[in-house]
Amino acid sequence: MVPVLLSLLLFLCPAVAQETQEGPYSLTFHSIAVSRPTEASPSFQATGYLNDQAFFHYDSESGKAEPLGPWRQVEGMEDWEKESKYQKARGDFILKNVEDIMSYYKDKGNHTIREKFGCVLRNNNYCGSFWTIAYDGQDYIKFNTEIPAWIPLQPEALNTKVKWETEGSVQRSKAYLEDECPQMLRRYLQYSKIHLDRQDPPSVSITSQVAPGDTRTLKCLAYNFYPQPISLYWTRAGSVVEAESWGDDFSESDSYQSWVVVKIPSEDRGPYTCHVQHSSLAQPLTVPWKEKQEARGEGSSGSQDQ
Incomplete structure:
Protein backbone atom coordinates (compact mmCIF):
# COMPACT_ATOMS: atom_id res chain seq x y z
CA MET A 1 0.00 0.00 0.00
CA ASP A 197 18.67 9.24 -1.93
CA ARG A 198 20.53 5.95 -2.17
CA GLN A 199 20.77 4.25 -5.56
CA ASP A 200 21.00 0.45 -5.46
CA PRO A 201 21.29 -1.14 -8.94
CA PRO A 202 19.14 -4.18 -9.75
CA SER A 203 20.38 -7.70 -10.11
CA VAL A 204 18.58 -9.60 -12.86
CA SER A 205 17.77 -13.26 -13.41
CA ILE A 206 15.82 -15.06 -16.13
CA THR A 207 13.98 -18.33 -15.68
CA SER A 208 12.33 -20.53 -18.28
CA GLN A 209 9.73 -23.21 -17.70
CA VAL A 210 7.75 -25.37 -20.13
CA ALA A 211 4.16 -26.06 -19.08
CA PRO A 212 1.61 -28.53 -20.46
CA GLY A 213 0.23 -27.38 -23.80
CA ASP A 214 3.60 -26.67 -25.40
CA THR A 215 3.85 -23.23 -23.82
CA ARG A 216 7.07 -21.80 -22.42
CA THR A 217 7.02 -19.17 -19.66
CA LEU A 218 9.91 -16.70 -19.56
CA LYS A 219 10.25 -14.63 -16.40
CA CYS A 220 12.62 -11.71 -16.00
CA LEU A 221 13.19 -10.77 -12.35
CA ALA A 222 14.98 -7.63 -11.15
CA TYR A 223 15.72 -7.53 -7.43
CA ASN A 224 17.63 -5.75 -4.64
CA PHE A 225 17.16 -2.32 -6.24
CA TYR A 226 16.17 1.09 -4.85
CA PRO A 227 14.34 3.42 -5.44
CA GLN A 228 11.18 1.83 -6.80
CA PRO A 229 10.66 3.21 -10.33
CA ILE A 230 11.93 0.67 -12.86
CA SER A 231 11.12 -0.39 -16.42
CA LEU A 232 11.13 -4.07 -17.43
CA TYR A 233 10.08 -5.43 -20.80
CA TRP A 234 10.79 -8.30 -23.22
CA THR A 235 11.69 -8.06 -26.88
CA ARG A 236 11.90 -10.70 -29.61
CA ALA A 237 14.37 -9.83 -32.34
CA GLY A 238 14.05 -6.16 -31.34
CA SER A 239 10.23 -6.01 -31.22
CA VAL A 240 8.48 -5.53 -27.86
CA VAL A 241 6.55 -8.59 -26.68
CA GLU A 242 3.26 -8.11 -24.85
CA ALA A 243 3.58 -9.17 -21.21
CA GLU A 244 1.46 -11.97 -19.80
CA SER A 245 1.86 -10.62 -16.26
CA TRP A 246 4.04 -8.37 -14.16
CA GLY A 247 4.39 -7.22 -10.57
CA ASP A 248 6.57 -5.70 -7.88
CA ASP A 249 7.19 -6.03 -4.16
CA PHE A 250 9.02 -4.31 -1.29
CA SER A 251 11.28 -6.61 0.71
CA GLU A 252 12.23 -6.63 4.38
CA SER A 253 15.73 -5.55 3.33
CA ASP A 254 14.30 -2.16 2.24
CA SER A 255 14.76 -2.89 -1.44
CA TYR A 256 12.43 -3.68 -4.32
CA GLN A 257 11.94 -6.52 -6.71
CA SER A 258 9.96 -6.45 -9.94
CA TRP A 259 9.20 -8.99 -12.64
CA VAL A 260 7.68 -9.38 -16.08
CA VAL A 261 6.47 -12.64 -17.63
CA VAL A 262 5.81 -13.60 -21.24
CA LYS A 263 4.44 -16.85 -22.66
CA ILE A 264 5.71 -18.19 -25.97
CA PRO A 265 5.41 -21.42 -27.99
CA SER A 266 7.81 -23.98 -26.55
CA GLU A 267 9.55 -24.46 -29.91
CA ASP A 268 10.18 -20.69 -30.30
CA ARG A 269 13.88 -19.95 -29.81
CA GLY A 270 13.64 -16.18 -30.18
CA PRO A 271 15.96 -14.43 -29.72
CA TYR A 272 14.34 -13.03 -26.57
CA THR A 273 15.90 -10.27 -24.46
CA CYS A 274 14.86 -8.65 -21.18
CA HIS A 275 15.46 -4.90 -20.96
CA VAL A 276 15.90 -3.18 -17.58
CA GLN A 277 15.99 0.59 -17.03
CA HIS A 278 16.65 2.10 -13.58
CA SER A 279 17.99 5.42 -12.27
CA SER A 280 21.02 3.66 -10.75
CA LEU A 281 22.20 2.39 -14.14
CA ALA A 282 24.42 4.43 -16.44
CA GLN A 283 22.76 2.60 -19.34
CA PRO A 284 19.92 0.05 -19.60
CA LEU A 285 20.65 -3.61 -18.99
CA THR A 286 19.91 -6.06 -21.79
CA VAL A 287 19.82 -9.66 -20.64
CA PRO A 288 19.25 -12.30 -23.35
CA TRP A 289 17.50 -15.60 -22.73
CA LYS A 290 19.75 -18.42 -23.81
CA GLU A 291 18.22 -21.87 -23.78
CA LYS A 292 20.06 -24.16 -21.33
CA GLN A 293 22.61 -21.44 -20.67
CA GLU A 294 22.90 -18.88 -17.93
CA ALA A 295 21.52 -15.43 -18.67
CA ARG A 296 23.23 -12.76 -16.64
CA GLY A 297 22.88 -9.06 -15.89
CA GLU A 298 24.92 -6.76 -13.64
CA GLY A 299 25.19 -8.51 -10.31
CA SER A 300 22.64 -11.06 -11.48
CA SER A 301 22.24 -14.69 -10.62
CA GLY A 302 22.06 -17.09 -13.53
CA SER A 303 19.08 -18.96 -14.87
CA GLN A 304 18.39 -21.94 -17.00
CA ASP A 305 15.54 -24.14 -18.10
CA GLN A 306 13.67 -26.06 -15.45
Whole structure:
Protein backbone atom coordinates (compact mmCIF):
# COMPACT_ATOMS: atom_id res chain seq x y z
CA MET A 1 0.00 0.00 0.00
CA VAL A 2 2.78 2.46 0.81
CA PRO A 3 4.15 2.65 -2.76
CA VAL A 4 0.61 3.22 -4.18
CA LEU A 5 -0.15 6.09 -1.81
CA LEU A 6 3.27 7.58 -2.47
CA SER A 7 2.67 7.42 -6.22
CA LEU A 8 -0.64 9.27 -5.77
CA LEU A 9 1.11 11.96 -3.74
CA LEU A 10 3.98 12.32 -6.19
CA PHE A 11 1.50 12.73 -9.03
CA LEU A 12 0.47 16.03 -7.41
CA CYS A 13 4.00 17.42 -7.74
CA PRO A 14 4.86 19.33 -10.93
CA ALA A 15 7.80 17.97 -12.89
CA VAL A 16 11.00 20.00 -13.02
CA ALA A 17 14.21 19.72 -15.02
CA GLN A 18 16.33 16.78 -13.89
CA GLU A 19 19.41 18.91 -13.19
CA THR A 20 17.51 21.10 -10.69
CA GLN A 21 15.20 18.47 -9.25
CA GLU A 22 15.42 17.67 -5.53
CA GLY A 23 13.06 15.00 -4.36
CA PRO A 24 10.19 14.56 -4.28
CA TYR A 25 10.17 13.47 -0.63
CA SER A 26 7.12 12.40 1.34
CA LEU A 27 6.21 12.08 5.00
CA THR A 28 3.20 9.85 5.68
CA PHE A 29 1.62 8.28 8.74
CA HIS A 30 -0.51 5.12 8.86
CA SER A 31 -2.48 4.16 11.97
CA ILE A 32 -5.05 1.57 12.97
CA ALA A 33 -7.39 1.54 15.97
CA VAL A 34 -9.49 -1.46 16.99
CA SER A 35 -12.47 -1.49 19.34
CA ARG A 36 -11.63 -4.89 20.82
CA PRO A 37 -7.85 -5.28 21.04
CA THR A 38 -6.12 -8.62 21.48
CA GLU A 39 -2.62 -9.60 22.54
CA ALA A 40 -1.61 -9.81 18.90
CA SER A 41 -3.43 -6.60 17.93
CA PRO A 42 -3.07 -3.64 20.34
CA SER A 43 -5.85 -1.07 20.47
CA PHE A 44 -3.77 1.50 18.54
CA GLN A 45 -0.73 1.30 16.27
CA ALA A 46 0.97 3.97 14.16
CA THR A 47 3.86 3.87 11.69
CA GLY A 48 5.67 6.79 10.09
CA TYR A 49 7.18 6.62 6.59
CA LEU A 50 9.76 8.76 4.86
CA ASN A 51 9.10 8.06 1.19
CA ASP A 52 8.47 4.31 1.32
CA GLN A 53 10.71 3.56 4.31
CA ALA A 54 9.23 3.04 7.78
CA PHE A 55 11.22 5.14 10.27
CA PHE A 56 9.25 4.68 13.49
CA HIS A 57 6.49 2.55 15.01
CA TYR A 58 4.22 3.00 18.02
CA ASP A 59 1.76 0.65 19.66
CA SER A 60 -0.45 1.19 22.68
CA GLU A 61 0.77 -1.99 24.36
CA SER A 62 4.37 -0.79 24.73
CA GLY A 63 3.40 2.88 24.86
CA LYS A 64 6.62 3.76 23.04
CA ALA A 65 7.36 5.34 19.68
CA GLU A 66 10.60 3.70 18.55
CA PRO A 67 12.80 4.36 15.49
CA LEU A 68 13.17 1.65 12.86
CA GLY A 69 15.84 0.54 10.40
CA PRO A 70 18.76 2.93 9.89
CA TRP A 71 16.96 5.58 11.96
CA ARG A 72 17.86 3.58 15.08
CA GLN A 73 21.36 4.97 14.60
CA VAL A 74 20.26 8.58 14.01
CA GLU A 75 20.65 10.91 16.99
CA GLY A 76 18.65 14.09 17.46
CA MET A 77 16.10 13.70 14.66
CA GLU A 78 13.16 13.27 17.04
CA ASP A 79 12.39 13.37 20.75
CA TRP A 80 10.97 9.85 20.96
CA GLU A 81 9.62 10.31 24.50
CA LYS A 82 7.65 13.33 23.34
CA GLU A 83 6.50 11.46 20.23
CA SER A 84 5.31 8.58 22.43
CA LYS A 85 3.10 10.95 24.43
CA TYR A 86 1.74 12.49 21.24
CA GLN A 87 0.89 9.09 19.76
CA LYS A 88 -0.83 8.03 22.99
CA ALA A 89 -3.02 11.14 22.88
CA ARG A 90 -3.74 10.55 19.20
CA GLY A 91 -4.63 6.93 19.88
CA ASP A 92 -7.06 7.96 22.62
CA PHE A 93 -8.69 10.43 20.22
CA ILE A 94 -9.08 7.90 17.42
CA LEU A 95 -10.42 5.21 19.75
CA LYS A 96 -13.07 7.67 20.92
CA ASN A 97 -13.98 8.18 17.27
CA VAL A 98 -14.28 4.41 16.79
CA GLU A 99 -16.96 4.45 19.50
CA ASP A 100 -18.72 7.41 17.87
CA ILE A 101 -18.74 5.84 14.42
CA MET A 102 -19.98 2.53 15.81
CA SER A 103 -22.91 4.41 17.32
CA TYR A 104 -23.69 6.04 13.96
CA TYR A 105 -23.85 2.58 12.36
CA LYS A 106 -25.50 1.05 15.46
CA ASP A 107 -22.64 -1.47 15.43
CA LYS A 108 -21.36 -3.73 18.17
CA GLY A 109 -18.43 -6.13 18.28
CA ASN A 110 -14.98 -5.53 16.86
CA HIS A 111 -14.43 -2.68 14.40
CA THR A 112 -11.43 -0.79 13.03
CA ILE A 113 -10.44 2.64 11.83
CA ARG A 114 -7.47 3.04 9.49
CA GLU A 115 -6.06 6.50 9.00
CA LYS A 116 -3.50 7.65 6.43
CA PHE A 117 -2.22 11.19 5.99
CA GLY A 118 0.90 12.97 4.79
CA CYS A 119 2.58 15.59 2.65
CA VAL A 120 5.16 15.91 -0.15
CA LEU A 121 8.00 18.32 -0.86
CA ARG A 122 9.80 18.90 -4.14
CA ASN A 123 12.73 21.34 -4.28
CA ASN A 124 11.91 22.11 -0.63
CA ASN A 125 8.44 23.39 -1.59
CA TYR A 126 5.09 21.94 -0.52
CA CYS A 127 3.37 20.29 -3.46
CA GLY A 128 0.65 17.99 -2.12
CA SER A 129 -0.99 16.23 0.81
CA PHE A 130 -3.78 13.83 1.70
CA TRP A 131 -5.78 12.63 4.71
CA THR A 132 -8.12 9.64 4.49
CA ILE A 133 -9.97 7.54 7.06
CA ALA A 134 -11.54 4.11 6.51
CA TYR A 135 -13.99 2.22 8.74
CA ASP A 136 -13.89 -1.58 8.57
CA GLY A 137 -11.96 -1.37 5.32
CA GLN A 138 -14.39 1.01 3.57
CA ASP A 139 -13.52 4.62 2.76
CA TYR A 140 -15.33 6.74 5.35
CA ILE A 141 -14.18 10.37 5.22
CA LYS A 142 -11.34 12.42 3.69
CA PHE A 143 -9.98 15.94 3.97
CA ASN A 144 -9.87 18.38 1.07
CA THR A 145 -7.40 21.23 1.61
CA GLU A 146 -8.69 23.34 -1.28
CA ILE A 147 -12.28 23.81 -0.06
CA PRO A 148 -11.23 23.26 2.84
CA ALA A 149 -13.56 20.68 4.41
CA TRP A 150 -14.00 17.09 5.52
CA ILE A 151 -15.74 15.16 2.74
CA PRO A 152 -18.05 12.33 3.91
CA LEU A 153 -17.76 9.15 1.83
CA GLN A 154 -20.54 7.29 3.66
CA PRO A 155 -23.92 8.67 4.80
CA GLU A 156 -22.95 8.05 8.43
CA ALA A 157 -19.77 10.11 7.97
CA LEU A 158 -21.87 13.28 7.79
CA ASN A 159 -22.16 12.99 11.58
CA THR A 160 -18.38 12.91 11.89
CA LYS A 161 -17.99 15.86 9.51
CA VAL A 162 -20.41 18.01 11.51
CA LYS A 163 -18.81 17.05 14.83
CA TRP A 164 -15.23 17.66 13.72
CA GLU A 165 -15.95 20.88 11.87
CA THR A 166 -17.93 22.23 14.82
CA GLU A 167 -14.88 21.54 16.98
CA GLY A 168 -12.65 23.57 14.61
CA SER A 169 -10.95 20.67 12.88
CA VAL A 170 -10.90 22.22 9.40
CA GLN A 171 -8.38 24.98 10.01
CA ARG A 172 -6.23 22.78 12.25
CA SER A 173 -6.13 20.00 9.65
CA LYS A 174 -5.34 22.38 6.80
CA ALA A 175 -2.58 24.03 8.82
CA TYR A 176 -1.11 20.64 9.70
CA LEU A 177 -1.05 19.34 6.13
CA GLU A 178 0.19 22.51 4.46
CA ASP A 179 2.50 23.94 7.15
CA GLU A 180 3.36 21.64 10.07
CA CYS A 181 3.84 18.45 8.06
CA PRO A 182 6.18 20.08 5.48
CA GLN A 183 8.19 21.72 8.28
CA MET A 184 8.54 18.36 10.00
CA LEU A 185 9.60 16.74 6.74
CA ARG A 186 12.23 19.42 6.13
CA ARG A 187 13.65 18.76 9.60
CA TYR A 188 13.66 15.00 9.09
CA LEU A 189 15.42 15.35 5.74
CA GLN A 190 18.43 16.92 7.45
CA TYR A 191 19.03 13.49 8.98
CA SER A 192 17.52 11.19 6.35
CA LYS A 193 18.49 12.18 2.81
CA ILE A 194 21.45 9.80 2.84
CA HIS A 195 18.98 6.93 3.28
CA LEU A 196 16.32 8.24 0.89
CA ASP A 197 18.67 9.24 -1.93
CA ARG A 198 20.53 5.95 -2.17
CA GLN A 199 20.77 4.25 -5.56
CA ASP A 200 21.00 0.45 -5.46
CA PRO A 201 21.29 -1.14 -8.94
CA PRO A 202 19.14 -4.18 -9.75
CA SER A 203 20.38 -7.70 -10.11
CA VAL A 204 18.58 -9.60 -12.86
CA SER A 205 17.77 -13.26 -13.41
CA ILE A 206 15.82 -15.06 -16.13
CA THR A 207 13.98 -18.33 -15.68
CA SER A 208 12.33 -20.53 -18.28
CA GLN A 209 9.73 -23.21 -17.70
CA VAL A 210 7.75 -25.37 -20.13
CA ALA A 211 4.16 -26.06 -19.08
CA PRO A 212 1.61 -28.53 -20.46
CA GLY A 213 0.23 -27.38 -23.80
CA ASP A 214 3.60 -26.67 -25.40
CA THR A 215 3.85 -23.23 -23.82
CA ARG A 216 7.07 -21.80 -22.42
CA THR A 217 7.02 -19.17 -19.66
CA LEU A 218 9.91 -16.70 -19.56
CA LYS A 219 10.25 -14.63 -16.40
CA CYS A 220 12.62 -11.71 -16.00
CA LEU A 221 13.19 -10.77 -12.35
CA ALA A 222 14.98 -7.63 -11.15
CA TYR A 223 15.72 -7.53 -7.43
CA ASN A 224 17.63 -5.75 -4.64
CA PHE A 225 17.16 -2.32 -6.24
CA TYR A 226 16.17 1.09 -4.85
CA PRO A 227 14.34 3.42 -5.44
CA GLN A 228 11.18 1.83 -6.80
CA PRO A 229 10.66 3.21 -10.33
CA ILE A 230 11.93 0.67 -12.86
CA SER A 231 11.12 -0.39 -16.42
CA LEU A 232 11.13 -4.07 -17.43
CA TYR A 233 10.08 -5.43 -20.80
CA TRP A 234 10.79 -8.30 -23.22
CA THR A 235 11.69 -8.06 -26.88
CA ARG A 236 11.90 -10.70 -29.61
CA ALA A 237 14.37 -9.83 -32.34
CA GLY A 238 14.05 -6.16 -31.34
CA SER A 239 10.23 -6.01 -31.22
CA VAL A 240 8.48 -5.53 -27.86
CA VAL A 241 6.55 -8.59 -26.68
CA GLU A 242 3.26 -8.11 -24.85
CA ALA A 243 3.58 -9.17 -21.21
CA GLU A 244 1.46 -11.97 -19.80
CA SER A 245 1.86 -10.62 -16.26
CA TRP A 246 4.04 -8.37 -14.16
CA GLY A 247 4.39 -7.22 -10.57
CA ASP A 248 6.57 -5.70 -7.88
CA ASP A 249 7.19 -6.03 -4.16
CA PHE A 250 9.02 -4.31 -1.29
CA SER A 251 11.28 -6.61 0.71
CA GLU A 252 12.23 -6.63 4.38
CA SER A 253 15.73 -5.55 3.33
CA ASP A 254 14.30 -2.16 2.24
CA SER A 255 14.76 -2.89 -1.44
CA TYR A 256 12.43 -3.68 -4.32
CA GLN A 257 11.94 -6.52 -6.71
CA SER A 258 9.96 -6.45 -9.94
CA TRP A 259 9.20 -8.99 -12.64
CA VAL A 260 7.68 -9.38 -16.08
CA VAL A 261 6.47 -12.64 -17.63
CA VAL A 262 5.81 -13.60 -21.24
CA LYS A 263 4.44 -16.85 -22.66
CA ILE A 264 5.71 -18.19 -25.97
CA PRO A 265 5.41 -21.42 -27.99
CA SER A 266 7.81 -23.98 -26.55
CA GLU A 267 9.55 -24.46 -29.91
CA ASP A 268 10.18 -20.69 -30.30
CA ARG A 269 13.88 -19.95 -29.81
CA GLY A 270 13.64 -16.18 -30.18
CA PRO A 271 15.96 -14.43 -29.72
CA TYR A 272 14.34 -13.03 -26.57
CA THR A 273 15.90 -10.27 -24.46
CA CYS A 274 14.86 -8.65 -21.18
CA HIS A 275 15.46 -4.90 -20.96
CA VAL A 276 15.90 -3.18 -17.58
CA GLN A 277 15.99 0.59 -17.03
CA HIS A 278 16.65 2.10 -13.58
CA SER A 279 17.99 5.42 -12.27
CA SER A 280 21.02 3.66 -10.75
CA LEU A 281 22.20 2.39 -14.14
CA ALA A 282 24.42 4.43 -16.44
CA GLN A 283 22.76 2.60 -19.34
CA PRO A 284 19.92 0.05 -19.60
CA LEU A 285 20.65 -3.61 -18.99
CA THR A 286 19.91 -6.06 -21.79
CA VAL A 287 19.82 -9.66 -20.64
CA PRO A 288 19.25 -12.30 -23.35
CA TRP A 289 17.50 -15.60 -22.73
CA LYS A 290 19.75 -18.42 -23.81
CA GLU A 291 18.22 -21.87 -23.78
CA LYS A 292 20.06 -24.16 -21.33
CA GLN A 293 22.61 -21.44 -20.67
CA GLU A 294 22.90 -18.88 -17.93
CA ALA A 295 21.52 -15.43 -18.67
CA ARG A 296 23.23 -12.76 -16.64
CA GLY A 297 22.88 -9.06 -15.89
CA GLU A 298 24.92 -6.76 -13.64
CA GLY A 299 25.19 -8.51 -10.31
CA SER A 300 22.64 -11.06 -11.48
CA SER A 301 22.24 -14.69 -10.62
CA GLY A 302 22.06 -17.09 -13.53
CA SER A 303 19.08 -18.96 -14.87
CA GLN A 304 18.39 -21.94 -17.00
CA ASP A 305 15.54 -24.14 -18.10
CA GLN A 306 13.67 -26.06 -15.45
